[in-house]
Amino acid sequence: MKKIPYLTSSFGLILIIIFLFFKPSHGLIDIDLTLPLIPNPRLLKAYIALQAWKHAITSDPNGFTSNWYGPKVCNYTGVFCAPAPDEPDITTVAGIDLNHANIAGYLPEELGLVTDLALFHINSNRFSGKVPKSFGKLNILFELDISNNQFSGEFPYVVLYLPSLKFLDIRYNQFGGIIPSQLFDMKLDALFFNNNKFRSSLPKKLGNSLVSVIVMANNSLTGCLKPELGALRGLTVFDVSSNKLAGPLLDAIGQMKKLEQLNMANNQLSGYIPKSICSFTKLKNFTYSNNFFTFEPSKCLKLRAKDDTKNCIPFNPLQRSPMECKSFYVHPIDCSISGCSPRSLPPPPSPPPPPLVHHWP
Numbered sequence: 001m002k003k004i005p006y007l008t009s010s011f012g013l014i015l016i017i018i019f020l021f022f023k024p025s026h027g028l029i030d031i032d033l034t035l036p037l038i039p040n041p042r043l044l045k046a047y048i049a050l051q052a053w054k055h056a057i058t059s060d061p062n063g064f065t066s067n068w069y070g071p072k073v074c075n076y077t078g079v080f081c082a083p084a085p086d087e088p089d090i091t092t093v094a095g096i097d098l099n100h101a102n103i104a105g106y107l108p109e110e111l112g113l114v115t116d117l118a119l120f121h122i123n124s125n126r127f128s129g130k131v132p133k134s135f136g137k138l139n140i141l142f143e144l145d146i147s148n149n150q151f152s153g154e155f156p157y158v159v160l161y162l163p164s165l166k167f168l169d170i171r172y173n174q175f176g177g178i179i180p181s182q183l184f185d186m187k188l189d190a191l192f193f194n195n196n197k198f199r200s201s202l203p204k205k206l207g208n209s210l211v212s213v214i215v216m217a218n219n220s221l222t223g224c225l226k227p228e229l230g231a232l233r234g235l236t237v238f239d240v241s242s243n244k245l246a247g248p249l250l251d252a253i254g255q256m257k258k259l260e261q262l263n264m265a266n267n268q269l270s271g272y273i274p275k276s277i278c279s280f281t282k283l284k285n286f287t288y289s290n291n292f293f294t295f296e297p298s299k300c301l302k303l304r305a306k307d308d309t310k311n312c313i314p315f316n317p318l319q320r321s322p323m324e325c326k327s328f329y330v331h332p333i334d335c336s337i338s339g340c341s342p343r344s345l346p347p348p349p350s351p352p353p354p355p356l357v358h359h360w361p
Helices: 005-021 027-037 039-056 109-113 131-138 156-163 182-185 204-208 228-232 251-255 322-329
Strands: 055-060 079-083 089-098 118-122 127-130 143-144 150-154 167-169 173-175 191-192 211-213 220-223 237-239 244-250 261-263 268-272 285-287 291-297 304-308
Touching: 039 055, 039 079, 039 089, 039 109, 109 131, 131 156, 156 182, 182 204, 204 228, 228 251, 268 322, 291 322
Parallel strands: 089 118, 118 143, 127 150, 143 167, 150 173, 167 191, 191 211, 211 237, 220 244, 237 261, 244 268, 261 285, 268 291, 285 304
Antiparallel strands: 079 089
């Protein structure tokens, strides 16, 4: 039987067309076909990590990761490449930014392969689970923002092993438990862990921190304020509102002279407002509403942006009822029990001016 030459060549052409124009349905085939096209080992590791992450994504309604296939990882949406810090001739993945993508899924351990990451931003998504332990390999990670997701469990301790980290934002998640003291030994500049479920007291090492911004609002932090707060002299924003903090507002806070915003609202703080706080030249906003303070110095009345409502300050409008204030002070809080300074009694309120007396001739 004679061979038909054109049949053999046609079959070969069909195979070539299949391989050229049909994307493989699974990453294994994709790896076999594309590995020779990845220019260096760092991008190869990034490719493996990103493909693993893509398979860990369960929902991507806006198609942010729809072009996450093939060897050119620097073209992936949200992936940014740059020269490697230690080898400028080599291109590497330096940043990932998937903010506001509404993606659901989890973070796989393979992300620890992208060791040149300086920036990792995934805020406003639906990622859940935990931060992988492999993140401890990201030695030059500068910014970590996983806020407004659905992460849970205890504080992500792996961040304590990131030597270059300056910006940490884990707010609006479901982390709980204790805030580790070691966090305040890190050389951070900004720290946000508000709107979680932390239940610890303020860590003893809080005064060690070099941060300029700390926001701890909307947790269940308990106990008294600590004298170590006075050591935070570079702080510009301090927000511990909507917790369960108690006791006096310490005079030590008067040493935080760079403060621009101070929010102590919605706690169980009591006593008097130290005059030194309202004397800060840079203070723009001071909120201490919904506590049990009994006295504020006249200096505080001159602040343009302040809120002193729902306290126990005599003669001030919009305060708590006398009965509510009396009930609170029947059982005063003793901060010395929890290691804080003893609670000092507030000074008495200024008496009203005497009536004008007329001397008739």
